[in-house]
Amino acid sequence: MRLLPMHWARRGAGDGLDSGFMTWSKVYANLPERYMMRKAYKLKYKPPVAHPAFKQAIETSRIPEFTMDRPWSAAYWEQHEPHAPVQNNYVEPILDEDWMWFKGDRVQILVGPDKGKQGYINYVVQEKNWVCVEGLNCKYEMMGESRNFPGMMIMREKPLVVTTDIQLVDPSDETPAQVEWRFSEDGERVRTSTRTGHILPIPSAAFETQDYKTPVGYRENQRTDTPASLVQEITFEPKLCTFEMDIMESEGIVETRNPPRTYWY
Amino acid sequence: MSWLSGVVYLGVGSRVPCPVVFNRGIATSSALNQYYKKRSDESRGDRLHFRRVVLFNKRVHRHQKKDVFRPFEKPSDDFPSVPVHKYGTRGTGIRHSYGWTSVPEKVPQLIVPDLSECDLKPYVSYRTKEIYQDELSAKDLFNAVYGKKILKDYKEGKLDEHGNSLEPSEEEQLTPEEARTRARRTGSDIFLGGTPRSKKWNIRWEY
Numbered sequence: 001m002r003l004l005p006m007h008w009a010r011r012g013a014g015d016g017l018d019s020g021f022m023t024w025s026k027v028y029a030n031l032p033e034r035y036m037m038r039k040a041y042k043l044k045y046k047p048p049v050a051h052p053a054f055k056q057a058i059e060t061s062r063i064p065e066f067t068m069d070r071p072w073s074a075a076y077w078e079q080h081e082p083h084a085p086v087q088n089n090y091v092e093p094i095l096d097e098d099w100m101w102f103k104g105d106r107v108q109i110l111v112g113p114d115k116g117k118q119g120y121i122n123y124v125v126q127e128k129n130w131v132c133v134e135g136l137n138c139k140y141e142m143m144g145e146s147r148n149f150p151g152m153m154i155m156r157e158k159p160l161v162v163t164t165d166i167q168l169v170d171p172s173d174e175t176p177a178q179v180e181w182r183f184s185e186d187g188e189r190v191r192t193s194t195r196t197g198h199i200l201p202i203p204s205a206a207f208e209t210q211d212y213k214t215p216v217g218y219r220e221n222q223r224t225d226t227p228a229s230l231v232q233e234i235t236f237e238p239k240l241c242t243f244e245m246d247i248m249e250s251e252g253i254v255e256t257r258n259p260p261r262t263y264w265y
Numbered sequence: 266m267s268w269l270s271g272v273v274y275l276g277v278g279s280r281v282p283c284p285v286v287f288n289r290g291i292a293t294s295s296a297l298n299q300y301y302k303k304r305s306d307e308s309r310g311d312r313l314h315f316r317r318v319v320l321f322n323k324r325v326h327r328h329q330k331k332d333v334f335r336p337f338e339k340p341s342d343d344f345p346s347v348p349v350h351k352y353g354t355r356g357t358g359i360r361h362s363y364g365w366t367s368v369p370e371k372v373p374q375l376i377v378p379d380l381s382e383c384d385l386k387p388y389v390s391y392r393t394k395e396i397y398q399d400e401l402s403a404k405d406l407f408n409a410v411y412g413k414k415i416l417k418d419y420k421e422g423k424l425d426e427h428g429n430s431l432e433p434s435e436e437e438q439l440t441p442e443e444a445r446t447r448a449r450r451t452g453s454d455i456f457l458g459g460t461p462r463s464k465k466w467n468i469r470w471e472y
Contacts, residue, residue, distance in 0.1 A: 056465065225386055232393060238409035240406070240410045245451075245452035255452075
């Protein structure tokens with residue numbers, strides 16, 4: 001299942017604004033993009049009055065850097081100053097449509113202490129070409145240390161750069177392979193291994209969100225969710241009157257006056 | 266010396282008393298600066314002494330905040346004519362010399378439709394399938410209102426030589442003039458002209 005038009009529509013920020021967030025970084029959050037922008041971009045200047053004496057434009061400060069915390073989350077702003085200068089992070093540019101490392105993909109690690117091990121992708125930061133593999137390439141840190149308490153050890157996955165530290169695994173022989181975007185016989189754009197020609201399907205975990213694992217499997221909240229059957233029901237009956245006239249009819253308001261004739265000369 | 270100016274906005278041809286906006290500010294010319302000059306620092310020249318400025322708009326000094334943001338309608342002793350800044354809310358009672366009386370008629374009554382039969386909830390389930398609906402065109406409206414009857418008459422042979430029905434329904438009996446007046450009655454949505462209000466510039470009058 002690829003992202004459908006309705007998913008893309010939800011991702012739009014509206015008003016011709018570009019949020020600067022890439023698709024697969026924000027899929028899991030399932031938040032409206034205008035909210036994410038409002039939280040991430042801090043106000044720098046706003047015209048006090050709609051008068052030509054003041055520059056009629058809203059200026060916001062750019063996000064200093066992309067980290068493991070999302071820029072629209074509170075945890076990010078605990079670590080960063082609001083109007084900090086932008087960090088010079090040089091990232092290999094990969095187009096949004098050419099991104100091929102999704103949550104739930106099987107990969108092999110090529111560097112570090114866990115070299116040669118295979119795991120599943122857990123977390124994606126597309127803006128930095130980062131990916132976290134579940135349980136591998138971890139750092140262990142102690143939290144809550146005090147005089148009487150030794151602290152708790154927490155295991156955190158360190159991010160891996162997608163172009164150099166990782167290789168997607170070919171499902172036919174379970175070995176790492178070079179993967180390319182190609183078109184299948186049906187005309188669908190798919191990832192294929194160049195060595196065997198085997199297609200790598202996009203895992204369903206890539207479309208998982210905070211609210212559901214699959215849209216079909218979503219558990220409806222009885223109090224706040226309108227059931228799907230009710231939403232899909234069409235109750236509109238076309239009538240030869242406007243909305244206001246329809247209400248007048250249902251309330252029993254009868255209008256017998258006629259407006260006077262007007263002419264254009 | 267601070268000045269008080271009341272700006273009164275009057276409607277065209279109206280005689281109703283309109284709300285007065287109080288604007289207080291400070292004169293920066295040195296002749297009027299006597300009040301704000303610090304007595305001990307006369308050698309350092311004229312300096313504005315902001316602690317003595319008394320402003321009643323939102324740009325208040327922190328010491329004057331309690332004069333402006335008063336919880337009740339009681340006027341302050343120092344400045345009895347200055348109204349309380351209420352952020353546009355309207356009180357539900359009357360403040361008089363003996364205290365404050367609540368007036369139930371001033372409490373706004375919210376008229377809300379009866380939603381006991383409405384099954385729609387604030388959110389939509391994620392399970393709903395994508396719904397594609399084209400815009401309702403004039404053609405679709407015609408088909409919905411007249412289509413069935415025309416087909417029925419055609420099959421039963423009840424159409425005359427011009428194609429009009431021999432047993433016209435209420436909508437089919439409408440003449441162009443009658444349809445025109447009906448469309449312009451109460452509840453009409455025909456655009457009558459004029460320019461839309463500018464979103465960018467706060468223009469009050471357009472010449």
